[in-house]
Amino acid sequence: MASFIRDPKDFLSGLMFLGFGGSAIFLGQDYEVGRAIRMGPGYFPLFLSGLLCLVGAACVIRSLARPGEPVAGLAxxxxxxxxxxxxxxxxxxxxxxxxxxxxxxxxxxxxxxxxxxxxxxxxxxxxxxxxxxxxxxxxxxxxxxxxxxxxxx
Known part of the structure; x- marks a missing residue:
């Protein structure tokens, strides 16, 4: 892991959240989003995927600033x-x-x-x-x- 990453667990979790959120946004781009007043079938999935990407970005940013434990083996x-x-x-x-x-x-x-x-x-x-x-x-x-x-x- 690169030396500027202080919390590898948060970094990898953030990347996973960004990956899932980005994939969901990509896969749902064919759905009509609509507007807040008249939501389409893609509105809620896009909203949740965007929130997941924000959480992932926050985890990645936090992993650069806060020290944490190294990643143990996969359970x-x-x-x-x-x-x-x-x-x-x-x-x-x-x-x-x-x-x-x-x-x-x-x-x-x-x-x-x-x-x-x-x-x-x-x-x-x-x-x-x-x-x-x-x-x-x-x-x-x-x-x-x-x-x-x-x-x-």
Whole structure:
């Protein structure tokens, strides 16, 4: 790492945020943005991508001014568990339902932590399931099965 970078973790995080934000802006450039008063389908993704780029730029700038720890080795177990939990959620949502998909996803991603607690994971499952039920099914009316056909729903 270059000698002017004082916090490699923040620097690499900032580059990652800039990369994701810039990629999202590039991929979403075909969507109509519209205006604040009449938003198009690309307005919110462009706004969030821009915010992600700003956070990335702030991390990079901060990494040049503030000392930090060197980057340790990549922790593969947490990385794999979080990615797999996201994929499993997407695969289970339609057929197993929202509650089962959330439960499996939360359990898998919780295992990524060295401070894993089954009690905390169970509480998270209950609270997040209730929250998602209220927001996505009741408030927004999205056609997501609470209990999917695989589980008799």
């Amino acid at each position: 593969f177990k947490p990385l794999i568990l979080v990615v797999v939990s996201t994929l499993v959620f997407g695969l289970l949502l339609r057929n197993a339902g929202m509650v089962a998909a959330l439960a499996v996803s939360i359990l898998l991603s919780s295992l990524a932590s060295s401070k894993f607690s089954l009690k905390a994971a169970a509480l998270t499952i209950v609270l997040l399931s209730a929250f998602c039920y209220l927001v996505f099914l009741k408030a927004l009316g999205l056609p997501i099965p609470l209990i999917g056909p695989w589980l008799g729903g």
